[in-house]
Amino acid sequence: MKEADVVIIGGSAAGPVAGVTVRRHYKEASVLLVRQENKAMVPCGIPYIFGTVGSPDKNVIPDALLSNNGIELMIDEVTSVDRASKTLTTKGGELVGYEKLILAIGSVPVRPPIPGMNLENVFPVWKDSDFLGQAQQVMGKAKDIVIIGGGFIGAEMADECKKIGDVNVTIVEILPHCLLLALDEEFCCAAESKLEERGIKIITGNGVKTIIGDGKVNAVELQSGDKVKADVVIIGIGAVPNTELAKDMDLKIGEARGIWVDEYMRTSDENIFAIGDCADKFSFFTKKPSGLRLASIATVEARIAGANVFELKRKNKGVIGVFATAFGDFAVAAAGLTEKAARDAGFDIVIGEAAAVDKHPGSMPDAKEVKIKLIVDRETGKLIGGELSGGITTGEMANIIAAFIQSEVTADEVATFQMGTQPCLTASPIVYQIVNAAEQALTKLR
């Protein structure tokens, strides 16, 4: 029987980071990672396979990450786990013993109950290299691509599909705007305008009733009755935690439908941890169950679980939620609660807004306007959210906001942030957006 001190199941973002973290914190521990896929896809890179990077082979998490950190890799599928004997069995017939087990088994794409889902050329966004390669082949010949779901993955897929060539790309989103679960309306509208400018058709406030075709898909029929031509349909409406194995193992399932974990990322079996998309989550702000699932969150949970595996060192504070995306040189991003989410959660909030170009003076070439909106809790004065639109520094600017949120600082501390500024790299210190938005919020707090 094969044995390892720590066995990790899953090779996407969370699994390898958990492995590296275990090895950093417990140098003597042997670590074995078991994954099904021959090649592990960079999860957030998947939309970019279809346009910018051009192939699943260019979107691989290198296995050197494992070997360089002394982590053994087994390509196989775990079929069952016996918690009593602390062993697992694989499809390939292996029996593996573990001291500690980490489940990083991810999520599965939501398959909406729409007639026609099983037609040829209807693709959910699977994180599998071979599947993505096949999808890419088909999409290379497509004339009319319909993307169901205008969240981050849907919007990025649309923008990338448009790069394939002479192809009509349509997003169908059931909510009033694309990206509406992550951004307030004004930022959604800015992103939609940019996508439309780039030739993408957007239909919002309208769902898909039926996927129509004869063997192969040829159109979608909307709830409004309108039809949209389609030789490829991509389903990008989210993912649900993969809990099948955990249910077989009789592990507790949480309120957000993920595998239940405590603040140390331990499941209901204290020798078994769960991290990433498969694990249940709660909000940093409300402590209530959260449906957020992001690769970045998965890696944080991996760093918590990896450090805790033999000694409880780190606590999970709940998900903040930091999003970003870009269409060409225009980006939108958010950290923490939106205005709408904060109000829905019952926070009494004030808003601070600011805008300034991302270089200074404004006459510097390629200066892009960065707009920012901060959300401050009136009761505590703390920063609880921020949204931005702007150029390509917007992603890291969202991380400044995330750093402040995580550090639980007040808007007054943000207003006296000792940032660095430089003509080619940032706004002027006089109008630095995050600081000025915090100052504006403060005038409303008093």
Next chain:
Amino acid sequence: MKEADVVIIGGSAAGPVAGVTVRRHYKEASVLLVRQENKAMVPCGIPYIFGTVGSPDKNVIPDALLSNNGIELMIDEVTSVDRASKTLTTKGGELVGYEKLILAIGSVPVRPPIPGMNLENVFPVWKDSDFLGQAQQVMGKAKDIVIIGGGFIGAEMADECKKIGDVNVTIVEILPHCLLLALDEEFCCAAESKLEERGIKIITGNGVKTIIGDGKVNAVELQSGDKVKADVVIIGIGAVPNTELAKDMDLKIGEARGIWVDEYMRTSDENIFAIGDCADKFSFFTKKPSGLRLASIATVEARIAGANVFELKRKNKGVIGVFATAFGDFAVAAAGLTEKAARDAGFDIVIGEAAAVDKHPGSMPDAKEVKIKLIVDRETGKLIGGELSGGITTGEMANIIAAFIQSEVTADEVATFQMGTQPCLTASPIVYQIVNAAEQALTKLR
């Protein structure tokens, strides 16, 4: 007699921000800003006048910033202040009464005691539009420009001068490397290589003994005895606080040779505040006197003084020091203490290092490697410094580090930073540089 509740002297970065802050916090207060210059220069934009933006007129802080915020502007020179009667007089013959006075009178370029300093075409870096216009005219015809001082201003001036056209540009730096007061050696070397790649000659570990010429400059003689041809010499060796007026007013001068201020930015006269380059400074880390003078620091002090002018609301925590610069698409940046500065200050430190490209997967076009080094105090576990090199997101990444330093978080909190990541905008969450460098430092803390 003219009167205002708050009179501000100085119109560069600090003065206008103080004015805006006063008006934000005390809506009823009348604010008058007195400055000498017809046009106020964006201070950090000055090097870019000579290449990228092309003219001092394109580097102006717009006066609309004042008028839009209800701040009155007077272009005049303050010649004396009478603290007893709370009035000031100007060169133009005005008598102005104040309730509170804010001194934002800046710094003056250091003029080293080198023979030949008064030759024609030897320019210190003055923040004056007319002067800069004249310098630009001369530099447009230059064949051989020598820049004395390889700090941020010197390096940026060199890179911009090179853009003028067919001109030889040489930096002469007395220390072993350019940028050595702000960065550790390895980052200085990376910046030097980039400048050399861009055609700039760099002479280090060598000072200027004499500036040679006959009326006009024609060469500099180095301490080594070598001569370098020069039809223009730019002096970029720093600036000292402008304290002349304050001395006339009999205000206390501080240990770092600036106008002494308390933690509320009040001078030894509680009705008078001093901010920016003219004000004395202390280190956030050691609480000892600091010679750092940056526009970004000036604006933070302005936001503190402006809020405190009628009621003490904000305290100055001391300067962190956040620097960045870029040469083309290569940038270096730093926040807080360097390894050398931390050791010199007596901190027992550990270092964490990481490198990864600024997009993901690495096959994304234009992905640039970002290298990062974090400095952690062993005693408290807190992050006290960080340095980076990379692409143009490096400036805002330094601000993430600055946000963590200012929030006084530990390396462990940085290692579990819930950052956002996106293929076009950041590194992969698996290798996110700030987090991985913190993790690496932690393995040495234990």
